[in-house]
Amino acid sequence: ESVVPPCGACKFLRRKCSGGCIFAPYFGTDQGAASFAAVHKVFGASNVSKLLSSISTNHRHEAAATIFYEAQARLSDPVYGCVSTIIALQQ
């Protein structure tokens, strides 16, 4: 077995990162842990894992990006999240 650094998600979750890790392609080793912390706090690792699994591989990058966007928005604006952007754009 070769030792591979865990992806950002597994680093954050302090677990082993397997070859087939669903998070690895979207949460890199370096900055991925910080991104995943936000996603984890808002959605939870299990929900994001289920969501990504339900999406075809070629759309998972976009899904991970929009999930991260929503998570960041909710952390900076707990009441409105990214809905504040929608309201602002509609006006």
Next chain:
Amino acid sequence: ESVVPPCGACKFLRRKCSGGCIFAPYFGTDQGAASFAAVHKVFGASNVSKLLSSISTNHRHEAAATIFYEAQARLSDPVYGCVSTIIALQQ
């Protein structure tokens, strides 16, 4: 002790609904269970409970509404969620 029907969230979670239930004001007995099912699937009960607790009482209605909006959007569009609305409005 009087028997009170559980709120929609507790009905969905099949648990007792206490007087201080954090979900009760935002997930009514009748349609609340369906709304909460969406919120639960996307965010998870525990994350939503923590989020609502962190917000002052007078802003929780808006928070519950935007969380429900995001959850619905993510279930109908798993890849983009409500970010699809933001992208459409920006164009």
